[in-house]
Amino acid sequence: MSTKNVAVIGLGSMGYGIAQSALRGGHKVWGRDVVAATTAKFIAEGGEATVPDYADTDVAVLVVLNASQTEDVLFGKNGIAAHMRKGAIIIACATVPPEFARAMEARAQALDLHYLDAPISGGAVKAANGALSVMASGSAEAFVGAQDVMESIAETVFELGSQAGVGSAMKAVNQMLAGVHIAAMAEAVTFGITQGVSPASFIDVISKCAGTSWMLENRAPHIAEGDYTPRSSVNIWPKDLGIVLDIADQANFDAPITKTALAQYAKAVDAGLGLEDDAAVAKVYAAQAGLNLPKGKHS
C-alpha cells in the first residue's frame, strides 16, 4: 500500500469515521466539515492542519448528505473538481439517484478525473472501525486509484460494474429494504405489546425465527432499552426512501410497501421525532394504539 493524500469532505457520523480510518491506514488526511469545530477536532486527532491543496490530492472522498451537496462540492462555486490534478480519484459516498451518479462521472471524466460511485453501508461504528461495506461501480482506473484508501475504510467492496450508477442502484435497493425492515420491526414489536409480548421477549424469540432481519436485530434493542440516542436518525428515512421512490417513479415502478413505510417515518417527523434514533418510529405506532413503550435513560 502506498500513502496517499486524501481529502475527506463531510465529517458527519460516517465521514468522521472514514477520515479516522484513512488516517489509521497511514494516509495523509485532510478532513473538512462545514462545522469548523468538527474540522478542528479531526486536526487535533492527527488530520492535516493546512488548507487542502486539491492539485496535490490523490483521492477525494465525499461523505456529504445527498446529490445536491455532492454536485456542489465538486462543481459548485468553490467546487474542487476544477482544481484537482488529472488522474485523481473521486470517491462519492452519498446515497444518490443512479442517473445523477452517471452524470457526475461524465463531468468528472471530462476533466480527466476518475469517479467511483461508492455508496456505503454499515453505520457509524463500522465507519470508525474501517469496516464499511461499499457498493461500488466505476472504471477500472477509478477502482485501482481508490484501492489504497478503500483498504483503510472498508471491510467489503462490492465491485458492481464498470460504470457509475450500479453502485447507487444497489444502495437504493438496500435502503428500500433497510427502511422497510425498521418500520416493519416497529409495527411488529408494538403489535406484540398489544398481545402481551414484551419487546424483550420479542427480541429473544423473533431474532431466532423466520421473522428476523438484520435491522430487527440491530434496532429492536433500542426499543426494549428505551434508548433513542440517535445512532442513525429518523430524518435519514424520508430522505433515503424519498430518493428510492423518485427513482422508482421514473421507472414506472410501484413500490407500495416502501410508500407505506415512508408514510410512517413522515408521521414520526411530524411528531417531532426526526432527530431521535430511527427506532423511534415505534412511537408512532404506540401513540396510535395507546401503548406504553419501555422507558430508558434517554426516552
Place this chain on the structure above:
Amino acid sequence: MSTKNVAVIGLGSMGYGIAQSALRGGHKVWGRDVVAATTAKFIAEGGEATVPDYADTDVAVLVVLNASQTEDVLFGKNGIAAHMRKGAIIIACATVPPEFARAMEARAQALDLHYLDAPISGGAVKAANGALSVMASGSAEAFVGAQDVMESIAETVFELGSQAGVGSAMKAVNQMLAGVHIAAMAEAVTFGITQGVSPASFIDVISKCAGTSWMLENRAPHIAEGDYTPRSSVNIWPKDLGIVLDIADQANFDAPITKTALAQYAKAVDAGLGLEDDAAVAKVYAAQAGLNLPKGKHS
C-alpha cells in the same frame, strides 16, 4: 425419554415431517390425513396401520390449517377430545388467534386434558429434520407431557408462559414480519431489475448488507432461479396475515405495512398464483412494471 403413543393429525408439508421425526424419535406414531394416500404413505414408512385408539393416545399433535380445523378435530362431530384419556396432551400447531387458543385450552381442561398452544416455525425441511422452532405456552403439565415428543420434532422450544395464547401471539408477530419481509424482498428485487441489478447480484450483495432478512436469504434464490415450486405457497399469506390483522383490529392496532403486504398477496392470488411458492408475489410487481423475471425449470 419414554416411548409415547402419538397421533399426528394433518400430514401436510409440516405435519408429515413432524410425524416422520416423531417416528425417528422412537415413538409409536399414528399419522392421519384427509387424503387417504398420504396416510397410506406414512404407514408404509413405519407409521401405525391400525385405527387410532384415542383412549390410548398419550399425545395428539394437531398440524391442521387453521382455527376452525383445530376446533373440528378436537370438538367437532368426530372430535377426538371426548375420546382421549384424562391427563393426555394436545399439542396444537396451527396459527390461530390467541383468544381462540385460550378458549381451546379451557375446553380441553374441562375434560382433564392438557393443552399446549404450540405454533411452529421453520418450514418443511426443518419439520422433516426434527428441527422446528416451537413458540409454546401452556400449563406445566402440558409442557412436561409434551416433552418427549418435542425432543423428537423441535430444535428449539420457546417456553413463553403458563397459559395458552402467548404462543399464538408470538407466532402472529413472527408471521407478520415473515409475510412483510417476503413481499418487501419481492418489491426490492424487482425494483433492482428496473435499475440494472440482477436478482443474482441482489442476493450476492444485499444478503451481506443491512437490508437483509431471513426471508430474503431463503426466498430470493427462488426468484433468481425462476423456481416457484411451492416450498410454502402464496395461499398461506392471505390466511396468516388475515389472522394477524384480525387480531390487530380487535386491539385497535393499525398495521399499515402488514395491510399493504397482504394486498400484494391478494393480487398474487387473483392472478392465479396461489399455489405457487410465495416468492411468486414478485410476479405481481413484475407484471405491474413490465419486467421479465429469470426463467427456470418450473416458471
